[in-house]
Amino acid sequence: MKRGNLQVGISAIKGFNDLLPFESGLWQFIEQTARKVFSRYGFQEIRVPVVEKTELFCRSIGDTTDIVEKEMYTFADKGGNSLTLRPEGTAGVVRAFIEHKLYALDSLTKLCYMGPMFRHERPQKGRYRQFHQIGVEAIGSTDPMVDAQVLHLVSRLFQELGLTEPSLQINSLGCPVCRPTYRRALVNFLSGCQDALCADCRRRQATNPLRVLDCKVPGCILATQGAPTISDYLCPDCDTHFSGVQGYLNAADVPYSLNSRMVRGLDYYTRTTFELVTGLLGAQSAVAAGGRYDGLVEQLGGPSVPGIGFALGVERVALLLGDRSFEQVPDLFVAVMGDSARKTGFRIMSGLQDAGLRVEADAEAKSLKSQLRRADKLKARYSIVIGETEIETNKVTLKRMADGEQELVSLEAVELAAKITGGSML
RNA sequence: GUGGCCAUGGUGAAGCGGUUAACACUUACGACUGUGACUCGUACAUACGAGGGUUCGAUCCCCUCUGGCCACCCCA
Structure with a gap:
């Protein structure tokens, strides 16, 4: 979609921003x-x-x-x-x-x-x-x-x-x-140094004299050096x-x-x-x-x-x-292989989410490699892979992504949750 | 409202009046058919903001418009 081309798409209006x-x-x-x-x-x-x-x-x-x-x-x-x-x-x-x-x-x-x-x-x-x-x-x-x-x-x-x-x-x-007293004193002072003021300030003198004190033009700063100060009034x-x-x-x-x-x-x-x-x-x-x-x-x-x-x-x-990062990384990424494992994985994931953990999985049935690639991209702290072996033995390898350390734990949400939150792994 | 600068893919960006629009990143898939990061491979702009003009020919030249950034005014 290109901006500024109404035939292609609509863009936000000037000065209105999306927060991404x-x-x-x-x-x-x-x-x-x-x-x-x-x-x-x-x-x-x-x-x-x-x-x-x-x-x-x-x-x-x-x-x-x-x-x-x-x-x-x-x-x-x-x-x-x-x-x-x-x-x-x-x-x-x-x-x-x-x-x-x-x-x-x-x-x-x-x-x-x-x-x-x-x-x-x-x-x-x-x-x-x-x-x-x-x-x-x-x-x-x-x-x-x-x-x-x-x-x-x-x-x-x-x-x-x-x-x-x-x-x-x-x-x-x-x-x-x-304030009116001060204002009068200031206007009085300004009218005495008119020529030194910029065009904007000459205008401000009538509309908003206090503003002159805030002018950034060097000439005005110099000219108002001796201007009366509000605190004196x-x-x-x-x-x-x-x-x-x-x-x-x-x-x-x-x-x-x-x-x-x-x-x-x-x-x-x-x-x-x-x-x-x-x-x-x-x-x-x-x-x-x-x-x-x-x-x-x-x-x-x-x-x-x-x-x-x-x-x-x-x-x-x-x-x-600035660019300070406040991203929330998943606690666990669940990778699965095969249809029945998908259901098991979903069950585990849901259970862990109920327990308050941030859990991600790949929505689509992709290769294990690409699932784990996603785990890495999301910066998941841990990952597990569920396949037929895991379902049969009811054990799963919990892997800490940062250093690759692994531990065999039972394939149950409570146990996984305890390992992950407890940080007591290995 | 006024002024200056700018406008190439999802991003950062090269590019020259004339048929491959470089490179990098990102993304996707694969090499590794049960394990990510590194590496390698493949794919991803009929298209250079929009419209018009100059030209045999324009992304590159000119005009208009639109948009962006920054500054003025003013303000958080």
């Missing part, structure tokens, strides 16, 4: 590690729809963000409602939190989720139109300890994934009280909160660095924001990111409840983890 058998083990490792770590912190899984009313995302993410303006998969359903494929996870989780009044159950709700997100962007390394996020949301408290707990969790999760390279960077974006509450977070991080030896130029793309972020950044993924440096969203729940029609969360990009983590 030889890579799914890696994803399962990521997901299992996340579940394991999350449960230690008391986060429970929530599963929300992949499609929501468009309005939910407009109101949460922000009408003027790139995500809402040009990246959403939006369509009308048959009833004329405007729906969209979720571009991120927090909005839907918060919607469910409000809709089911989870705030009435506990003062702090800790949720986690994993699943596909959709953004109509041009695909590139580490960026796809359907991508997957694993995230958590802790809703109900402004206490800096909650921030620190989420950050500790993130840091721990990456450790357990075996990734030490991505480094944790944190910042505080302030709140609706102090935090109101007393935000300042106390941010130093509180750092105090907890220090107390628990969570490694991090301050990045006062870090900006987040979604409108709902307040105060603590953070990213796990890496230099190994080309332009996609953020492997995980998140922050506090103290006004979001109320903004979406819920009670005035603060929250904080983060999400990691599964594809990006998978890229960092």
